[in-house]
Amino acid sequence: MTTEQDRIKENIRPDAATDRTIACGPILSVRELNVEYRGEKVTKAVQNVSFELYKGEILGIAGESGCGKSTLAYAITNMLKPPAYIKSGKAVYSQEDGSPIDILELNEKQLRQFRWTEVSMVFQSAMNALNPVTNLKKQFADIFLAHKPDMSKNEQTEKTLRLLEMVGLDKSTINRFPHELSGGMRQRVIIAMSLCHMPNVVIMDEPTTALDVVIQREILDEIINLQKELNFSVIFITHDISLLMEISDRLLVMYAGQIVEQAPTDEIINQALHPYTNGIMASIPDLYGERKELHGIPGTPPDLSLDIPGCPFEPRCPDAFGACRDIPLQKIFLADGSDHFVKCHKYDQRV
């Protein structure tokens, strides 16, 4: 029992990635970000969000529909379109030599340079946006050539085939058109595309909604292996927290535009603090359990155009008490220097 086991243990110490990476400093740092949608009423889709993405880690972002996950992803890659606008905040990317780039200050041209090679993004439902009139070979070639104009045809094809294989697609797929592929096959093509230039940061917004669990796992394993090898960072956005519990190193839980809990994933598994985090973990349906009527967390998220003085989860919270309605929330850290915080009055000694 033995060295083999010890070796595995050594490799898999769950916090290994976190230790290693935090030492390297963040590759992406988001500060006090606020994003709104203009309209009859202003929707505050992202509110005071700050977080770090470290080199070589998988950061999960979880939360119910409409909590602002996609808006956040668009914002930190400077891809928001009206009526959305950034009200305040920063997103700073560290280049390989350590010099910072303020992503939100980049102009169109600089952004084009930046995307795909430094940061790439898999958009939610992008599988429906693949160009219908060209085959995949051409679509991959366009992505390669945009940043490496002198890449040879052979090299393009070779790389494309390797990427397709990585996502479990047959070689022959390269000659096919998007409409000839199933939903899940198209989704896999999009994942493959995001890795064309092996960027330092890959942001994936619901990348596996159309995939069965077997293929989902196989692809995630491939990504994790590749990510370990090349040490790039991943932001993985999904409403499926059970998936994040398996693959992420750290987890952010969003509710109503805010991060309500942040922690290393193992700590979420062992001691999730926020009642909302516990709520979404409890609402994962059970495959083997008795068949009965299934329910999620009762109630609905608040209207993001309203000013909520206290906790936005209060109306749905099983643990709510007097203070929750109108006393502003603060980040409560589990311990000094801990990476685990929660925004909940239950844990606030002052309240």
Place this chain on the structure above:
Amino acid sequence: MHTTEAQNSEIPLMEVKDLTVEFKQRHGRNLRAVNKASFGLYAGKTLALVGESGSGKSTIVKTLGKLIKIDGGSVALAGKPVKNYRHTFEYRQQVQLVFQDPFASLNPVHTVFHHLARPLLLHGKADKKNVRDKVEELLEKVKLTPAAELANKYPHELSGGQRQRVAIARAIAPNPKVLLADEPVSMLDVSIRLEILNLLDELRQKENLAILYVTHDLTTARHFSSSIIVMHKGDIVESGDTDAIVLAPGHPYTQLLLNSSPKKNLTKEELGKERSERLAGKVSAAMKQSLYTNKGCNFIDRCPYAKEVCTAAPGYFTVGSDNTHKAKCWLYEPNSRQ
């Protein structure tokens, strides 16, 4: 709410026999997306169709929805054979579809009212005078309230879950007998997912709908269907009662699918252990998808039980003692059992 009695005593509302669909390819021979699929849909029952990505699930739905023509086999609705391209209007009244993407399936320039008024008028379920009332009735059926207010909204003003409700309302507008739902909740979060499935389940009971529920999620299939068919590379590899499939899967592919499904109620230690094993890369990632090249069993490359006989195509054999539970796998060939 869930019926589990054997179905073979009843007559199916929609009967699919040896359904085969092929696509032409620019290179090489046709791609057989669906290979001799047979199953039945029953009034007031939900049949779940699960399986691998690219295995032919959507193709079956599109074929049954008359969006693609049949290349072999037959489909019958209420005992009458269904012909390619003919009587589509009447057929459409009885067989309706709901698709995966609630964002793409509605027209952004039209209000909810417009989306629902159209099928109501078209199929004679409302006239100019009462159409507003009928639309509101429909919205209430799918629990989009206040109905009068929601009717005037545009798709972009709705959440994903609300949009999917509109798509369901539109599908049930003509009072269909069969609802084909292709991954209706895959893009939605757990709470909304359960709401929509509970809604479909309620409609199934109230309207005596026959539902084909396509999903890659075995967990919801378990809770919302009375029987399941499993597809892999164009073949139905297993079919049977929901509990039989989930609790005693026969086909090695079904077993793999079940083993890969997220499990609840794992203790923190178990979850942590699975997680570390995965992170250590112990779960093999090797996968080769040889596309439909085998003459024998299509799962042979990945099957832990593969043996000599598997190079020949297996037939359907009964799994266990329940003769409605079948698997397309040599493991269940009576003579090969030890």
